[in-house]
Amino acid sequence: MPEGPSIVILKDLIKELHLGKPEVLEVTGNVKNFDKDRLLHQKVEDFKSWGKHFLICFNDFTVRIHFMLFGSYLINERKKTAVKLGLIFKKDELNFYTCKVDLLEGNVNEHYTWQNDVMADEWSSSTAIKKLKEKPNALVCDVLLDQQVFSGVGNIIKNEVLYRARIHPLNKIEDLPTAKLKALVNESRNYSFDFLKWKKENALSKHWEVYSQKECPLKHKINKKELGKTHRQTYFCEKCQKIYK
DNA sequence: ACGTATGTTATCCT
């Protein structure tokens, strides 16, 4: 569920319901961070996403949902486990489980910089490059997971992007040639859209080149290690992915 | 059947 493209899929599924600006007729769930009644009889102005955040925008506040590792949702269905937040409209309902739910006051644009989101129309590769250059000592395997630089990129995307760009995960930003830095930034968006397409076709895993693989496409042995300050599993090919220094 | 993991953050420790 959790990486950016999966949130775009949720947004697309909701768009297909043609809800317009639906009024919340009933609110369910055990969300504790705010009073659920705040949403009652309010009109949803828009459904948005920013990276891994799913946003339900009202006139003067926004409900933010983060699915973390285990979160899930159902549209017009319910599961037996306790719902965290459920929104019931005239004809449809949305149910969110095992997620983190927060309420953001004011206009949503004051909370988010859309150009950080690899899936957004507003995405800015030049801004990403500028931010990377401000972190010369950071490792590429860490920086790809930095949501303030690559909002929406998760561990799968990280691994696949590094392989596509032929960059070894342990490179420092300052050691990468400019062309490689650009490749890193561009592939983070490119692969995210491929992820979206393949996930919709239920064919995500068969396109993995390194993530969860034993061999790379050139039949070299894949290394699997917990790397960087994030200690996330990193799959990489020592032969294909270069160390610059 | 069991170990692992598409993520984040609060809290405890050094």
Added chain:
DNA sequence: TAGGATAACATACG
């Protein structure tokens, strides 16, 4: 006190 380690969340997958 900054930082690092750890636990917590609950489910699907191989």
